[in-house]
Each structure stands twice: as C-alpha cells, then as structure tokens.
Amino acid sequence: MPVVFLMPTIVVVLLVMIFPLIYGIFISLFDYHIGMKITSDSFVGLENYKALLYDKVLHRAFLNTVLFALLANLGELTFGTLISLTLLKCKKGIADFVRGLCTMPLLVSPIITGFIWKYMFDPSFGLVYWILGFFGIDSSEFPGLGKPTTALLCVAFTHWWQITPFVVLVVTSGLLSIPEERLEAANLDGASGIELFFLIMLPALKNVYYVVLIISGVDTIKVFDLIYALTQGGPANSTLSLSIYSFREAFEVYHMGYAMAVSVFLMITAFIIFGLPFIHANSSQEE
Amino acid sequence: MKKMVVLLLVLGLLLSAVPTFADDEKIVVSRWAGDHADDMKFVAENYNAANVVIDDIGYENLRQKQIQSFSTTGDYDVIYFQEIWAEDYIRNGWLAPLDEYIEKSGLDISTFSPSFVEVNQADGKTYGLPAMTHTYIMVYDGAQLEKDGMSIPQTPEEMVALAKFYKEKGSGISIPAGQGQAAADVFSTILFGAGGDYFDADGNLALTSEPVLYASKIWDDLCKYSVDGATTWLNEEAADAVRTGIAPFGITISDTNFLDLNPDRSRIVDTVVYSPIPPRNDLVGLAGVWSFGVAANSENKEAAFDFINWMIAPEQDKAMALLNSQTSALASTAADPEVASKFPFMAAASESMLKAKYNPLNPGASELMPALQAALSEIATSDNNPVDVLTKLQSDLESIVTSK
Numbered sequence: 019m020p021v022v023f024l025m026p027t028i029v030v031v032l033l034v035m036i037f038p039l040i041y042g043i044f045i046s047l048f049d050y051h052i053g054m055k056i057t058s059d060s061f062v063g064l065e066n067y068k069a070l071l072y073d074k075v076l077h078r079a080f081l082n083t084v085l086f087a088l089l090a091n092l093g094e095l096t097f098g099t100l101i102s103l104t105l106l107k108c109k110k111g112i113a114d115f116v117r118g119l120c121t122m123p124l125l126v127s128p129i130i131t132g133f134i135w136k137y138m139f140d141p142s143f144g145l146v147y148w149i150l151g152f153f154g155i156d157s158s159e160f161p162g163l164g165k166p167t168t169a170l171l172c173v174a175f176t177h178w179w180q181i182t183p184f185v186v187l188v189v190t191s192g193l194l195s196i197p198e199e200r201l202e203a204a205n206l207d208g209a210s211g212i213e214l215f216f217l218i219m220l221p222a223l224k225n226v227y228y229v230v231l232i233i234s235g236v237d238t239i240k241v242f243d244l245i246y247a248l249t250q251g252g253p254a255n256s257t258l259s260l261s262i263y264s265f266r267e268a269f270e271v272y273h274m275g276y277a278m279a280v281s282v283f284l285m286i287t288a289f290i291i292f293g294l295p296f297i298h299a300n301s302s303q304e305e
Numbered sequence: 306m307k308k309m310v311v312l313l314l315v316l317g318l319l320l321s322a323v324p325t326f327a328d329d330e331k332i333v334v335s336r337w338a339g340d341h342a343d344d345m346k347f348v349a350e351n352y353n354a355a356n357v358v359i360d361d362i363g364y365e366n367l368r369q370k371q372i373q374s375f376s377t378t379g380d381y382d383v384i385y386f387q388e389i390w391a392e393d394y395i396r397n398g399w400l401a402p403l404d405e406y407i408e409k410s411g412l413d414i415s416t417f418s419p420s421f422v423e424v425n426q427a428d429g430k431t432y433g434l435p436a437m438t439h440t441y442i443m444v445y446d447g448a449q450l451e452k453d454g455m456s457i458p459q460t461p462e463e464m465v466a467l468a469k470f471y472k473e474k475g476s477g478i479s480i481p482a483g484q485g486q487a488a489a490d491v492f493s494t495i496l497f498g499a500g501g502d503y504f505d506a507d508g509n510l511a512l513t514s515e516p517v518l519y520a521s522k523i524w525d526d527l528c529k530y531s532v533d534g535a536t537t538w539l540n541e542e543a544a545d546a547v548r549t550g551i552a553p554f555g556i557t558i559s560d561t562n563f564l565d566l567n568p569d570r571s572r573i574v575d576t577v578v579y580s581p582i583p584p585r586n587d588l589v590g591l592a593g594v595w596s597f598g599v600a601a602n603s604e605n606k607e608a609a610f611d612f613i614n615w616m617i618a619p620e621q622d623k624a625m626a627l628l629n630s631q632t633s634a635l636a637s638t639a640a641d642p643e644v645a646s647k648f649p650f651m652a653a654a655s656e657s658m659l660k661a662k663y664n665p666l667n668p669g670a671s672e673l674m675p676a677l678q679a680a681l682s683e684i685a686t687s688d689n690n691p692v693d694v695l696t697k698l699q700s701d702l703e704s705i706v707t708s709k
Contacts, residue, residue, distance in 0.1 A: 161686075249537065252537070254680075270671075
C-alpha cells in the first residue's frame, strides 16, 4: 500500500531524472548527431570515453573546473565566515540591515551576474578599473578578464560576490545556534578570540560547512551560465569549464555522443569530489 | 425561444460567409524570435494567399527544433535557416528541391549575388532562396579622422598603422577579439581578402600557408593596437565602443550598424563613415546568409514556395530593409535610394559581399572553428608568436579536420 502513495514521486523521478540519465549514457555509446537515427552502424562502444583520455582541451577544461571549484568554495567559506563573525560583533540594527543588503546578489540569476560583471571588469566601460585607477592600477598591471593569468580569478571573484551572502546567512544561523553558556564559559576561562573560533565555533559549524560545500560545491563543478556570460571560456580556453565544453561539443561541433561522454565524466567528477565525502560524512554521523 | 434560434442561425450563416483559409492553406514558418521576426510578421500580414503562422523561437533552440520537425513531427512548411546549417539540411534530405517551383513561377534567381545562391545548391539543385545577409565592415568616426588628418585605410597594413596611431593617442581600434565566433569571422575576412583559405586545393588543412600566416600577423597587430578590453569583446561591445566614442574606428558586424544612426545610442550619427575591411588582394568578404527553404516533409510545398517567392520579392524585401535594416540578398534593395539614404552602411556591406566566401561548412571541418577561436584568443592575449600558435594548431588538427 505505501508503494501506491509513493508512485507519483517514483514516476516523476524516473521520468525526470533516471530516464534522461540512462538515455544520456546510452547516447554516449554512439557516434550520434542531432537528427540522426540511432543505428547499429553508429554504435562505437566506449570509444567516446577513450577519446576523453587524449583530448587536450578536455584536460584543460577539467583542470579549470576543479581549480574554479576549489577557489570558489574556499573563498566563499572564508569570506562568508569572516563577514558573519564581523556582523555578530555589530549592533543588531546595523547587522540586520547589512544581512538584508547582502542577500541581494542571491536574487540575481548567474547569467545576469555574469553580464553585469563582464561590464564591471571592462577596462574601457567598467567600474572596477575606474576604482583601480585611484590606486594607479590599469589593465596592463591587472588584466582582469583579458588575460589567461587572471581571468579565472575574476570568475571566482564574481562567484564570491554572488554566493558569499548565502554562506553569511547559513553560517550566521550556525553561529547563533551555539549555546551562549559555552561561549561565556570559554571567555571566563580566558580564551582568546582565535581560540574561541577554532575550539568552539568551528567544530559547531562543521555540519553547516558540509551543507554549503555540497550545495555550492556541486554548483561550481557544473558551472556554466556564469562563465558563459563572462568569458565564454576564454581567453585561450583559460576559463573553459567541462559544462561549457560539453555544450560546445553538442551544439557547435554537433558531436552529441561525445558531448554526452563529457557530461557523464563531469557527473562522475562531481560525485567523486563532493558526493562521496557527503555519503561518508552522513554514514559516520549515523554510526 | 424561436427568436433566439433564428438569431443563432443567422449568426451561424454570417460567420460561415466570413472568408477563412482552408486547412491546407496554412503555412507554418520556422525562424528565430526577435525584432526581425516581429517585422516579418508585420509584412506577412499582407499576404493573402494563405494563412501564414510564424513560429519564432529563441535562436539557441532553433536548429534543434527544426531538426526535430524534419525527423518526426513535421510541424513546419517554410524553414528559415542560415548557411552553416545548409549542408547538413540538404545532405539529410530535409529540404525539398525548389527548381520545379522556381521554373513554374518564373523567378529569376540571377538577381541575387551568385554566392548567396550557390551556398544553398547541391548536385545542381537549389534548396533555399536567400533573404537576409550580414558581413563585417569598417566603421569610422569621420570627423575624428579628419581632425587627425587620417584617411580611410586601403590595405590591411594601413589599417594596422591607423590602429597604432590611435593606440599611441590612448584609444586604438575596436575589434571583437574575445574568444568566440566573431573573432574567427574577422580573421576569415582578413584571410579571404588575402586570397587565402583554410584548406588547400586537395582539401587538406592549410593553417601554415602564407595567406593564413599573413592574416595571423595582421590579427596579432590589430589586437596589439586595440582599445583596452577589446580582447574580451564580442560583436556588441566592439560596435558600442565606436558609436560611443571610445574608439575612433573599428570592425563591426553589419547587423549592429543601424544603431550607429540612433541618436539615443550613438555619438557619431552625423559623422559615421563606412567601408569594407581593406583587403590585401581582391575584396572578398565573409558572408552570413539566412535563406528560406521548404521542408521536405511539408504537405503544402507549393503554397510554402509561393509564400517564399512573395516574401523575397523586391517590394517585401525593401519593406523588411526599411523596417529592420536587414541587409538584403538582393543588390537592388541595397542600392535603392530610400534604403541607401536611411541605412548608409548597406553600400559597404553589399560591396563586401559582391564576391563573398563562407567559413568552412562541411562536417569534416566542424572542429576547426572552436579550435581556431581559442588559438586567435591566445594570439590576442599572449606574447606567443602567431606562427607558432597556428603551426601547433595545424599539427593538432590536420589528422581530424578536412574539407571533404
């Protein structure tokens, strides 16, 4: 009987998640182009996966993706925590106002964020170089999105601008959930601010960080819209992510089978980097 | 009650007398959405021979939707497609040959530039009729050039010299040098104007040929002397920079030039000057063309062709040009005094496409463009020698990319 009640959910999950996933994996075994009929002649087995090993552009995209995920998550957690701690020291009215203001970037879609920051980073049109100009810095000293050396950092910065407010909200709620007596006891024992953070607050925030890492981590490993709007993967493929590469292979080069293999590879990467630790953390907590 | 029944009967009779199109007279046109689609709908309202429904969807989904219709659903009668899709559509038998209808209607296709017709032909048959075109042209703030005592460049070297002159004065040339198709298109224009191509006579990739290396040197110099930020720009930003006075001249796609004449968007309304991108040898521009075709699985092929024939006729073509500044495939429209005075860039665009060429269209070359885009971006944003970059690209691609 419970199965009957679960049927709508099972059907939706099967149709929306499981079937497309199986179909994608199935397509990745063919030399398939949009509009083509799938026949035994176009079956290539694991050839598309084998080709991943020799594809230099894919290797670059993989490196960029992992580097971006690391930069993005490290930055948002660090800045989010620092801002949360600072706001806790502020007067309630000011802190509430700043927190409210902070949530605004969250309301903007990543593609719009990308377009906004593309103009902000533009040496001719943008605000960033106007501000840097006061410090005597121009585009030859900090090339921003214009050079492979700094482009990925600028993309990560844009991500921080958008996602840090989310971390601020979550970390603040984590900090507020720490019992007041514990903090007071540590203060009475003469703990310094740093000791207070590392010995009391950080352990209490462990689960909060797990949640943020899972949500934001998976988002960053499959990043598409933000980079597409900012750089389209350039300059010289220095910000090309696996998702953008998969999209290009599917809709610009029309290698749908290969694009699916790249997507499956991306999914496995996301699972290994963020899925496995999450499962491990969950099972340890249950034990 | 009787009165009510009589009233309903009379109403029914009246409604049946209103002229309606039979089901077989409904023509569904597939195209991308936007201002151009709205203008096409406006013009098509005057077509009386059939009920025309324009199904306009986002460009990014258009090709997929059209292929879906070819393969299964058969939703469309008229297909509006671009030249890069033509080979695929024709090879798969998704478009109907139009020769029989062309002959029957007496349409003279010699009124189009041959390169616009040839791109839709295969095995001696015609599968599409050109409507809208675009190319890359130079745009200048004529007053600024005059003030600085500079003239319009006639060769790529003069173009580089002009860019250098303005770079030293703090600006430079505006070009869409960000990694993307626009950069590859500008490069193709320089290459075709230098008498070169991406493939040799045997169909082998020739990225180390003299004209390709020449074009890469010009590209490198243009990027070096471009306005700050141009190495991240696509078509829109490159055009904006000239019309807002950030750059005194630049290379722009003709689709964007109508905004140069809009006083709300442009500071060069009264001083703008256009010219083709100066060639090294003959003027051979890069063309993009949108054409009308008839879906092979349409049940209304003749009616579909009749609509196309009406839509590309000089009257409707001129109406579209005046409404939307579309650069027509008909030379007579671009030369029309009313059109030419309203949109002065059309003369330069038409001149650039008198002998137009296209980026490689065959499936064997499909990997070339994304790789070339990355290589051009590398040239634009690093100190690497363009010859080395293209030599490496040639060695990476020569075994997989072919013109066959």
